[in-house]
Amino acid sequence: MPGPGRTRPAGLIPHLYSQAMAVDEKETGFVKDIRKQSADFPGWYNDVVRKAQLADYSPVRGCMVIRPYGYAIWENIRDPLDALIKQTGHENWYFPALIPLSFLMKEAEHVEGFQPEFAMVTRGGGKDLEEPLVLRPTSETMIASVLRDYIQSYRDLPVLTNQWNNVFRWELRTRLFLRTLEFLWQEGHTFHETAAEAEEEVARMLDVYRQIAEDWCAVPVLAGRKSDTEKFAGAQYSTSIEGMMIDGKALQMGTSHYFGENFTRAYDLTFTGRNNERQYPHSTSWGMTTRMVGAVVMAHGDDSGMQLPPRIAPVQVIIVPIFRSDTERTQIENALVGVKEELKDIRVKVDWREERPGFKFNEWELKGVPIRLEIGPRDLAKGEATMVRRLDRSKRTVPLQELSLAIPAMLEEVQLALFKRARDFREQHTVRLDSLEALVKFFESSIGFVITPWCGREEDERTVKDRTTATTRVILSGSAGPDTPCAVCGRPATVEVSWGKSY
């Protein structure tokens, strides 16, 4: 399914970098503000998120402050996702953040899954409330309770809702963007006449998430159904997209659930069908969160900091002016008028701060800006700018009049290169194995994903988790080939499943 971001200016200056200048080795390894990625990945991640000013700790334990640069990245993910959600026929709603406890208690499995994570309001107006209100951990119960009144007939279906909001889950261990007590997301909730329609919806929205992850965030994903132990509380089944981070761990980046009649029965939401009989709609829900920002950091970063895919980079081109005198400064200012006109469709920023160029180079690299343009007296004398890309620090000069072609082409090239690099990394760290011993041995000495035939039994997941800490990620295929034994227990395998250590 070609997403809106799939168009590429194919033939535009194809091999721009074949003549790239060699990278001076002395120019690497400058970052002293952040821990080494290879030595301490969690420490590196934390340093990058904070030093790049994406987010910071807040006065409240487990809650974060998203700073403008981090929020801008989220907006650049959110906006295309919102567009795709609307293109697929959904409408945005807003439902209350406070949910009566009794609503949440109605669906047994759902309650069991979420109750430990409830944050509850028990007082208001100076009095104890008659019924506690739960800060929404998700809105299935509220939405089912409300739509009960709006859905009467099969003619009212499908109802395709979405809402952008914040949710609360009282997590024990938190990490910036990856797991916080409060986070931002969208939650889609849909109601359908038939199971088939609902299941199509689940698959459709999972593919929307795949597009956002792959085409916009340049993070390749495995997409598929979750095992029963890993599914959402209350779902008949869940699907997810899973990306591999640079430490080889899996990160779940979006989920899409099929509920069947579970929720509509629990909330007595019915419609009169074509046969004039009362029926329960089949419902779905699906969500993608601010965790995506963390995924981008961990999928593309290096020892110098972030590397942002151009499509979601708040600043796509950073211009660093270099000058010694007021005269030179004025000359550059004048030249930049034309440059900005050439790049009027690009997110460009000029860094005029009173810092030395070298400082700015390092800082914008930490912030992951895809392209840097250096413009100084030497460049101006030749009517050029020096273009350096974050991807590999390769450097070349570009005539100022050619920037309007060269920059978009380079942005597109970088977008694809990041995706390809991440995909190659994942493929290099994915193996197919067919025995428990091989699986255990793999996770003792390696990182990454393992794909095995599997019979689907929960006991096997427990066995593998006990011995490796790895869990099933997604089921990749509904069949494992005839006469294939399960890698864990030897019983006949029914599926192919991916295993990985996860966040």
Add this chain to the structure above:
RNA sequence: CGGGGCGUAGCGCAGCCUGGUUAGCGCGCCUGCUUUGGGAGCAGGAGGCCGCGGGUUCGAAUCCCGCCGCCCCGACCA
């Protein structure tokens, strides 16, 4: 909740063991000058309820008791 660590300037820390002038260092911040093609240099300056409460003492950041908070590691999760 179990185990470990830490609360001293915006951030990172030293000082505490062995109580005693005005609580110190690095980074950052402010001012000025010189600098500017890969994290500048010099000079000057501002900034502190030493987590909170109690005790011991002539005297507490330092010793004792209690409390609070945060971070890291083990059972849950987008």
